[in-house]
Amino acid sequence: MTDPTPTPAFDAKTFLRTVPEEPGVYRMIGADDKVLYVGKAKNLKRRVSSYFQKTLSSPRVAMMVAQIRRVDITATRSEAEALILENNLIKSLAPRYNILFRDDKTYPYIELSADEFPRLAYHRGAFAKGARYFGPFPNAWAVRESIHLLQKTFQLRTCENTVFQNRSRPCLLQQIKRCTGPCVGLIDKDAYAADVRLAARFLDGQASEVIDDLSAKMQDAAERLAFEEAAACRDQVRVLQAVLHKQFADSRKDEDVDILAAIEEDGLTCVNIAMVRGGRHLGDRPQFPSGAAASGAEDSLLAFVEQHYGQHPVPTRILVNLSPEPLREALAEIVDQPPGVVAPRFAAEKAWMEMAEKNARLAIQARARDTGRIEQRLEALRDALDLEEAPQRIECFDISHTMGEATVASCVVCEAGAMKNSEYRRYNITGITPGDDFAAMRQALERRYGKVAAGEGVCPDLILIDGGKGQVSAAREILAEVGLESVRMVGVAKGEGRKAGLETLIFPDGREGLALGGESAALHLIVEIRDEAHRFAITGHRARRGKARIGSRLEDIPGVGPSRRRNLLAAFGGLDGVRNATVEDLCRVEGINRKLAEQIHGALR
Incomplete structure (x- = not known):
């Protein structure tokens, strides 16, 4: 019996003549039509050609190129379309040579909403039209600390719109000087907008300029003998100065820097990203690649840069612990004006990098311990249940x-x-x-x-x-x-x-x-x-039961149908708000007269 005819080698030279110089997505296909790799490019011809040079960037790439039997090309109208298509294909095809990281859409942001009186909020997920977003931050703690500082300094509102629209008297935050009370008219729109602009400038890393403006405003108020206004400006300056003194220990500049440390130890690779915004070190976040074949520190770092900065804003500088040149080339494919990608040079930069590398090693050690513990538990389960293999x-x-x-x-x-x-x-x-x-x-x-x-x-x-x-x-x-x-x-x-x-x-x-x-x-x-x-079931049950009871409790009251129930819940932000409302409050809701308000008030108490 003769062997089947071997699959012919890929003729890269002939193929490259047909590749357009347009943005798009390419798919490397191996034997049996298995997808080996999916990538995107600003210029398909230049990017795909780079895989068929005499010298390749890493053994992993060389191993993949040796298995290529054909390359499929999909041209797109823009880089944005290419990014979306690449993301969809990687998730659906799970190519062997794509290095995947955790979906970093989960990074938190600070949001300034597009309302008449913008709300300061913690945000994850898709961006809303018209709102402003600042970040990303490495963790929730950094976001909440920043929001606390902004509340203390600029006194912007953080309440939900349903609460804001139905307040009749100032809340506790206004009483403790954490909000200026726009919900009850204690500050006009123009003055509130000025506070919003200052907060946005601070979040953009212009802390020193904000302090200078507040100092000038304080001086002007003092000259006009407006001492209360001057004292408020003085307090804001003191808070910001204290923050700068406390958190600018490593940097005397209002700068945005990402520190990327890729470490390979014990068969594991970790890319740790630390973030400095406005000169403040906000912490770091370790990331582990998955779905990669023989990926090392260099390949993992390059893959992380392509994925992370394809979806998140690029800072003014990026510090790396490996060769910066491949990252510069990758960023040139993603953004029109790539940031400076350099190795740490100054004392503060070296201290940041040492901390990022140390945390990457600690994350690897923790992952290795967890992996060993998981394998031990799965093997114990296999033995206890007499299974052929450990259940995956x-x-x-x-x-x-x-x-x-x-x-x-x-x-x-x-x-x-x-x-x-x-x-x-x-x-x-x-x-x-x-x-x-x-x-x-x-x-x-x-x-x-x-x-x-x-x-x-x-x-x-x-x-x-x-x-x-x-x-x-x-x-x-x-x-x-x-x-x-x-x-x-x-x-x-x-x-x-x-x-x-x-x-x-x-x-x-x-x-x-x-x-x-x-x-x-x-x-x-x-x-x-x-x-x-059990936890997941009881959480769902409570939500379903609560939803059913809210509806039935109100609709059981004679005269309260679906329309009036919706008006009540919208006006008071939920059943608890309706329950705590007075008869007079209920009368202000559309469709509720005094007699019905008294019935509702009595039924819910």
């Missing part, structure tokens, strides 16, 4: 309700020993006898694994059911109906007095239950997953 994907179900009301089922996912929040699911259970946990479990499993049987979703290696023989029996029936009876399943029955460590594992084949004991690493993992399923 575990799904756990729980049911939550109050006397049969608002029943919710949860499904949580543990993958490779770590909880995978993005794949959690909740199921609102309907059409069953209230309080029938067996029927609720059957419905949840049917909805989850009916899709798996139809080819949608991932089949787990192990299913955990929070419950005893009844729930396990119901689960077994559903799995048999959808053709997944071969998937291993175990029930987790609570022990005597519901004490931790006394749980018994229930098997669907009817054999005697297994008590692993409180010292078992396998039981620790099972209980951790079970408790997470």
Whole structure:
């Protein structure tokens, strides 16, 4: 029997003649049409050509190029379109040679809203049109510290719009001089806007200029004998000066700098990003690559730069602990005016880098300890349940309700020993006898694994059911109906007095239950997953129950229909606001006369 004809090598020279000099996305394809790598480029011809030079940037790239059998090109109208397409393709195809980091859209920002009296707020997620955003910050602590400082100095509002629009008297923040009280007219629009401009300039890193302006304003007020205004300016200057004295220990400049330290140790690579904004060191954040083949520190750092600065603002300077030249080239593909990318030179810069490298090494040590602990627990679970291999994907179900009301089922996912929040699911259970946990479990499993049987979703290696023989029996029936009876399943029955460590594992084949004991690493993992399923279920149940009760409580009052209920909830920001309102307050709501206001007031108390 002869061997099949080998796949011909890729003719890069011929192919490159056809590549346009336009923005777009390229896909490196290997044998069996497997996608090896997805990338974007400002100039497709120049970027793709760089992969077929005599000398390549790293052994990883050389290994990938040797496997290329063809390259697919998609031209786009702009770099922005290319970035979106690249992101979508990487997520859907999971190419072997793409180095992926945690989705850094989760970096927090400070938001100044687009309202008439802008609100100062902590923000994560998509940006709203018209609002201003400052960041990113490495962690929530840095954002909240900055908001606290801005409240203390510029006294901007932080309350939600529903609260702001319905205030009738100043809140506590106004009384302790953390807000100027625009909700009740204690400051006019122009004066508030001036405070907003000062806060925005401070967040933009112009702290020294803000202090100079406040000092000049203080002097002018003193000359006009407006001593209260001068004292307020003096207090603002003192706060800002104290902050500068406290936090500018490493920098005497109002500068924005990112410090990137890539460290490779013990088979792990970490890219640690530390952020300096307006001369203030705001902390750092370690990132670990995933989905990479033989990725080292240089490749990981380059991949991080492309992903991070493709979605977040670029500072004026970037300090790196490796060669800066490849990063300059990568940033030239992302932004029109690349920042300065340099190695640390001065004492303050070297101190920042030493701290970033130290924290990267500490993060690697912590990750290594966690990895070893996870592997130990998975192996213990394999031995305890007599499985052929350690389960890589575990799904756990729980049911939550109050006397049969608002029943919710949860499904949580543990993958490779770590909880995978993005794949959690909740199921609102309907059409069953209230309080029938067996029927609720059957419905949840049917909805989850009916899709798996139809080819949608991932089949787990192990299913955990929070419950005893009844729930396990119901689960077994559903799995048999959808053709997944071969998937291993175990029930987790609570022990005597519901004490931790006394749980018994229930098997669907009817054999005697297994008590692993409180010292078992396998039981620790099972209980951790079970408790997470319980938490997720009860959170969903409370939200569903609360929503149902809010609606029914108001609509049970004669004369309050859906329209008036919506008006009441909008006017007072929820049921608690309606409950605390006086009869006079209720009368001000559209459609509520005094007689009905008295009925509502009496019914809710």
